[in-house]
Amino acid sequence: MELYKFITLLLVSSSLLPFFAEAICLPRNSSNVYRHPEASGTADVPGPAMPFISAATARSPLPPPASSPTIQPPLPSPVSSPSPPDSPTHSAPTLPLLPSNAALTKICDVTDYPAECLATVAPLLAGEINPISVLKIGIHALQKSFEVATAVATKLIDDLSTSAVVKDALDTCVESFDSGVADLNDALEAISGHDIGRLSTLLSATITYSDTCEEAFSEQPHLESPLKEMDQHLDKLASINLAISASLQWS
Template identity: 40%
Template sequence: MKSKNSLIPLIFSLIFFHSAEAICKPRGFDYIQPSSNASTSTSQQQQSPSPSAPAPNQVPSSPPSTSTPISNANSNPPSSEPQPPSSSSSSPAKTFTPSPAPPPTSSSRPLAGINLFNQPTPKTEPTTVDPAVKKICDSTDYPTLCLASLTPFLIVGKTDPVSILELAIKASTQQAKLALEAATKLASAPNLPPRKASGLSDCQYMFNDALDNLESAMDAIPSKDYGTVNSMLSAVITDSETCEDGFTGQSPLAEFDDKLRMMGSNCLAISSLISPII
């Protein structure tokens, strides 16, 4: 009787356990009775919130699998090295390098930029020459220089001897200014020998005197005082020769002196064409 009474509580306990197990079992879940050896690991797996995020102090039985992106079977695997741009890519924008500016021509060069130490006498006549001007220059001692020096100053319609003489004096005045500029530049050089410094100083004086004489000759033309004109032009020739006499050996201003002397001689020859008429 006592043994039966002891079995009744045991039976009720089993019924209660199965009832509780049925109530707590989720739907669609087949419960497998865990073994005594794996009960601990099963309970740990049920307590983990998700397989991808293990609980603290819990080491997963296998490393989580990493998802790999699905790639096309025909595509090449990515390369870690940078690939050069393909030929189909757009070409870079063209850059335009400005062409260098052309060097200035002799016609646009200012007077101060002329090489003061290279004043050769023209060897050929200009291609286009007025016959009247050529006839006057042919009467001078240096016809080629006469035509070359007059060409920049010629005025259309003014080819009479008086107009040509005035233009020849203007050309000679320009040459005297160039000679004075060259002498001044040479005289400013340091450590000049005394003899050379003295010669350059004399040339500066002579070129200034030549400019005064050319101006006086020009002023005497309107009054037809050709005696004064010829006297002043002769003084210009003397000024250039006196400059040369101030140097021993080769003069540094020889080209300027020679050209000024020849141009003064041409002016004097043109003036002599007018004097008999007057």
């Protein structure tokens, strides 16, 4: 009988030995292992591992978002001051539009060379501006130009390197220029006497003198005039004087 009880106790102890071994190896409060199937009715399944987050990581602020660059509105381009006007290509002086200058411009506009008229007369303006006073200034300017041309021609004649053919042509020019000076003196007298017919004849003759000079050179083959530019200037001044005289109205 005693032997029977001992055997029974030994069998019961053997059946409970695995349970006690498992209970000893695994903590009863472990959160990663479910309860024994006998207690919950399900198999032991390990729970998901919880990531370890340090306190320093939790307190670390997120990096500030990258700020987009501030787009500045385009600055207005500076107002450029207007450019100064181009200087006139002709030699006429730039005059303020005063009443006297307006009158001079009106007188010069009747000529074929208004720019040259203004350039010649404007520097010599004095007193009242009218066609007669402007004409007198033009006559004196032409006289001076004839005298300058005569001096240049005479210097070329006296030059030993000047050929005989050129000297002959220059002699013709000097004679023509001298005649021009004389006719202009007579033209001033015609203005004083209000002799419009004689004035027109004398001023018309002054145009021919520069042409006579150039013809003296053109008559010789391959001979070029050294006074060509001066003769062109004389021709313009003579034309201006003749045009202004044609606009005169004698009282």
